[in-house]
Amino acid sequence: MISEFLIRKSYYRPGPRQTRFLGQAATKQHHTLTQIHNPLPQLGFRLAAVEEAMPPEAVQAEQPDEMRRPMMLLVKAVKD
Numbered sequence: 001m002i003s004e005f006l007i008r009k010s011y012y013r014p015g016p017r018q019t020r021f022l023g024q025a026a027t028k029q030h031h032t033l034t035q036i037h038n039p040l041p042q043l044g045f046r047l048a049a050v051e052e053a054m055p056p057e058a059v060q061a062e063q064p065d066e067m068r069r070p071m072m073l074l075v076k077a078v079k080d
Helices: 002-008 033-037 057-062
Strands: 015-021 024-030 045-052 073-079
Touching: 033 073
Parallel strands: none
Antiparallel strands: 015 024, 045 073
């Protein structure tokens, strides 16, 4: 599934993406790391933390493709 997602959906094209998440149809909003990070200092925020969420061990065993990329990117920004 991940290779289909990356091949058919350009990483550099932001916007909504239709997918399945936790067994349900879902619309995700895709943004590049540049689009997330670069506006922060311009808006008076500083990057406090970044974490690439890792699936639980049960999901890793059942869906090994989920280990090819982070499930989501978590960003913490603090207003200066």
